[in-house]
Amino acid sequence: MNTMNFSTAIFFNEPEINYISQHNLWDFLDEKLNWITAHAPIAKIYLETHRGGKYVSKETLIRMKDLCKKNNIETAGGITLTTTPTNHDSDLFTTYCYSNPKDLEDIKAIVRYTAELFDSYVIDDFFFTHCKCELCIKGKKDLSWAEYRTQLLKKVSEEVVIKESKAVNPNVQVIIKYPNWYDEYQQSGYNLEMGSTLFDGIYTGTETRDPLHTQQNLQRYSSYFTMRYLENTRPNGNMGGWFDTLDCSYNLNSVAEQAYLTLLSKAKEATIYSLGTLIREDLISVPVLGYVFEHVDRLMPMLGSPIGVATYKPFHSSSENYLHGSLGMLGIPLEPTPYFPMEANTLFLTASAACDKHIISKLKDYLKGKHTLILTSGFVKAMAQKGLDELIDIKVTDSKISSNHFGVGWYSCAYNHYATSPEPITFPILEFATNDTQNTIAALTNNKSYPILLQTNYHNSQVYVLNIPDEYGSLEKLPQDVLNYIRKLCLKDFKLEVNGPAPFSVFLYDNETIILYNFTDHVGEYSLIIDNNCCKLQDLDSNSFITGDMVNSKNTFNFKINSHRFKVLKIVSN
Ligand SMILES: [Zn+2]
Incomplete structure (x- = not known):
């Protein structure tokens, strides 16, 4: 029985469960579960019923439930909505075509089968589509792919997944897991807005693994950031965070850090993917995770509710993708939300906020208060000719500047001090109206200075524009003095300054x-x-x-x- 401040779980996928069953490895699995639970407090196992067009038989699932019960582990269901690889020849991820009636019949059967066996199940993050078949092209009409797919997946969620599950088991809790690629949900049909109401709960992909050698460009901080974004999407409805040990063998700390950052967001549950991966090659991670779980369990009652610098990322938005992760690695504690935070004292906007068609009128209202607004150069560029000119006189040009020499803060007409980065960093060149706007941090080169942080005002508020380098990774190479200044600006509501070498993260709580x-x-x-x-x-x-x-x-x-x-x-x- 779980008596911790959060729950812990492992996901067991269909091929792994079927392998155990087909090779009669029940005693082997029992022995491994014994070892795992001796080294890590595991409360639950998600048993997957279907993946890649293959089912796990009812008999095997019942036997698996019994084995878990014997090891004092609860069970819940899991589904991955992928079809057989041969069904869709060109499909990279063998996801379903949600325009195809035959595929919808398959999905109906899968969710009914699962809901009959479990009172709760989670849908793994393959519930998306990048299908461009004839049916999808016809269905899309004049919509963008993102519009068509988010509408389609909402309809399928409502009319197939949830309806059919509840028809066979009215008590079933249907949980949708959202992937770690939070900046591109809509392009493949993930509709976060529907997650705020439609499902019984949502779950968060917090896998960050190896930020350098893997395909996804996710910084360690994203394990925390994505949890907070989904928690603020649906307060108390984010059922947990899900990470894995894939591509983490290069450094065991990477496993520990995914778990720590997931849990320090005040997660309700942490899920490790997957039991088969652990048994095959990553058992070494289990005692590490066991320690992390016990450590955070001790800490969690002492942590208040997470707080930070409000950042607004509207539903179905993207641009300056995954910049939040890089900002978080500079020690800027972000508290993201898909709802415009009119009450926040300080608001940080990246270019994704420009996806809100009403952003200018919201900002005008916001700036009536005594607030601080920090805009990235990407936001300014995205809003060129779209009304931002009325608030600030700053333009992002197509020209670039590279420099390793910076001036920071004001000292009369000069800078308060000067600092050097280990290598030149490339930024877009910003143009601004002198004395309407002040250059607070600048890159210096060839007898010229170029803005990195600009300050101006509108109504009762201060407005800053932070120039973002072409390559976000180079933010960490900015001189400490530059980063300390930016961090101080972001942290001013918290009456706090944090100075130190990047990368590091700051997590704040309201106690x-x-x-x-x-x-x-x-x-x-x-x-x-x-x-x-x-x-x-x-x-x-x-x-x-x-x-x-x-x-x-x-x-x-x-x-x-x-x-x-x-x-x-x-x-x-x-
Ligand atoms: Zn299709």
């Missing part, structure tokens, strides 16, 4: 608790500057205290964090 996670491959030296003279920091892991020093009349706490480790710090009164 004066802060987590700093060092992602560098070396020990990092950090300073936390708090606008409160009468406090100290309690390290909640070691129960020790860090006392501050007054530096420039600010309470400054200096400490080190080892590579790929984190500190959980609580601000307590002296």
Whole structure:
């Protein structure tokens, strides 16, 4: 029985279950489950009923349920909506064609079969389509593929998946897992908006694996960010985060970090994919994950609700894709939402926010308050000729600048100090109206300076434009002084400054608790500057205290964090 502050689960897919059954490996599996549960607290196993056009028999599923029960593990169902590879010759992922009546009949049968056997099941993240068959081309008409596919998948979710499941089992809970590729859901039909109401719950793909050598361009921070985005899409309806050990053998910390970042978002459940992968080659990850689960279970009651700099990413939006992950690795704590956060003191917008057709009127209302608006250069570019000119006089040109020399902050007409990056970084050149707009951070080269951070005002608010380099990965190479300045701007509502070497992440909670996670491959030296003279920091892991020093009349706490480790710090009164 699970008595932890969150649940833990493993997904067991169809080929793996059928392999056990066909080769009569029940004792072998029993032995492995014994070992796994001895090393990690596992509360639940998701048993997949179907994948790739193949079913697991009722007899095998019942026997599997019994085996799990013997090992004190609950069970739930799982479905992957992929068809046999031969069905769709050109299909990269063997997903179904949702315009095809024959495929819809297959799906009907799969969900009915699963709902009869389980009171809860999760749909793995292949519930998408990139089909461009004759039927789909005809059905699409004048819509974009994203519009057609999101509408189609919503209809199929409602009229086939949910309706047919509830018809055979009115109590069944149907959970949809959304993939880790949050910036491109709509292009393949994933409709996050429907997830906010239609299903009994949603689930989050938090797989980040190896950001460099794998096909997806996902930074470690995305494991946290995507959880928060889906939690804010459907408060209390995000049932958990799902990661795997695929491509993680290069560094066991990568497995631990996916689990930590998933859970530190205050997840209800963590699911590891998959039992077969663990048994075949990744059992070494199990004790690591077991430790992470126990560690976070101890910490979780001490963490309040996650907070951060509001960032608005509308439903069905994309552009500057996955930039949030790179920003999060700079120590900017983002709190994403698909609903415009009119009450937020500071709002950070990337180009995806430009997908909201009413963004300018919302911003005009927002800027009536005493707020801080931070726009990326991508947003400014996307909104050129679309009404942004009325708010700010800043343009993104097609020209580029490369520099490794930067000026930071103001000192009369010059910069307060100058800093150098290890290599030149390439940015778009921004044009602005001098003295209507102030150049606060600049890249310096060839006797010229080019804006990196611009500041202006509109109504009662301050508006900043942050120039984003062509290559997001190079953000981490900006000089520490530049990053400290940007971070300070983003953190000003929290009366907090965090200085240190990127990449690292900051997680904030509403009970004066802060987590700093060092992602560098070396020990990092950090300073936390708090606008409160009468406090100290309690390290909640070691129960020790860090006392501050007054530096420039600010309470400054200096400490080190080892590579790929984190500190959980609580601000307590002296
Ligand atoms: Zn089709």
